[in-house]
Amino acid sequence: MDIFDRLKVAAAADWAAYVEHDFLRQMGDGSLPQAAFRTYLAQDYLFLIQFARAYALATYKSRTLADMRAAKAGLSAILDLEMDLHIRLCGRWGLSPADLEAAPEHQATVAYTRYVLDCGQSGDLLDLHVALAPCVIGYAEIGARLAAAIGPALESHPYREWIGEYAGEAFQNVARDARRHLDELAARAMTERRFADLAALFGKASRLEADFWQMGLDGAR
Numbered sequence: 308m309d310i311f312d313r314l315k316v317a318a319a320a321d322w323a324a325y326v327e328h329d330f331l332r333q334m335g336d337g338s339l340p341q342a343a344f345r346t347y348l349a350q351d352y353l354f355l356i357q358f359a360r361a362y363a364l365a366t367y368k369s370r371t372l373a374d375m376r377a378a379k380a381g382l383s384a385i386l387d388l389e390m391d392l393h394i395r396l397c398g399r400w401g402l403s404p405a406d407l408e409a410a411p412e413h414q415a416t417v418a419y420t421r422y423v424l425d426c427g428q429s430g431d432l433l434d435l436h437v438a439l440a441p442c443v444i445g446y447a448e449i450g451a452r453l454a455a456a457i458g459p460a461l462e463s464h465p466y467r468e469w470i471g472e473y474a475g476e477a478f479q480n481v482a483r484d485a486r487r488h489l490d491e492l493a494a495r496a497m498t499e500r501r502f503a504d505l506a507a508l509f510g511k512a513s514r515l516e517a518d519f520w521q522m523g524l525d526g527a528r
């Protein structure tokens with residue numbers, strides 16, 4: 308078992324709350340209200356800006372070139388890949404760049420992003436990468452699972468672009484590299500005595516991901 312699987316097992320209830328959330332079930336069967344998805348999209352724009360800062364912080368917290376390059380890959384994945392796709396997706400869902408800029412940050416967005424940033428500021432690089440792991444590795448897992456469950460019907464699915472993005476090769480590769488790097492970092496920096504604290508941190512970040520989905524659902528009520 309790599310460190311990511313160990314963290315998932317140790318924080319199983321939090322992980323399930325995240326990856327088995329109703330938002331995803333409704334997205335999968337196409338019943339997710341459009342207003343829920345739009346609420347999610349607008350907040351995700353603000354989320355991505357803060358996560359870019361978190362990857363920049365990971366560069367600062369790095370002591371080796373390999374760690375700096377891993378952090379840079381995360382930052383580049385947001386700035387050069389995910390953000391462009393996101394803004395285009397928002398446009399197709401009727402959200403202009405001006406709408407995105409004008410949206411006030413929701414509590415769930417503040418809670419999650421500032422929690423991760425604080426893990427990085429008050430802890431070390433391993434704390435920060437463990438806090439980032441549910442996001443980067445989780446979305447690749449969620450995307451792949453939804454795409455596999457929907458199969459060829461994905462072509463005409465209302466949420467095909469979002470699912471296709473995260474199930475696609477580019478994101479699967481980013482997540483695979485992030486997972487490998489996390490494992491190497493843990494092999495270097497983790498003592499077994501630290502594992503329980505890291506699992507608690509991973510569980511908290513997973514819960515905050517679940518709250519982020521819930522914010523989307525609540526936006527449609």
Ligand SMILES: Cc1ncc(C[n+]2csc(CCO)c2C)c(N)n1
Nearest residue numbers: 351358381384385389442443446519
């Ligand atoms: C709430 C929320 N959680 C995770 C992601 C996915 N994500 C954010 S940064 C990153 C790494 C590099 O792009 C990935 C995969 C998201 N968009 N929104």
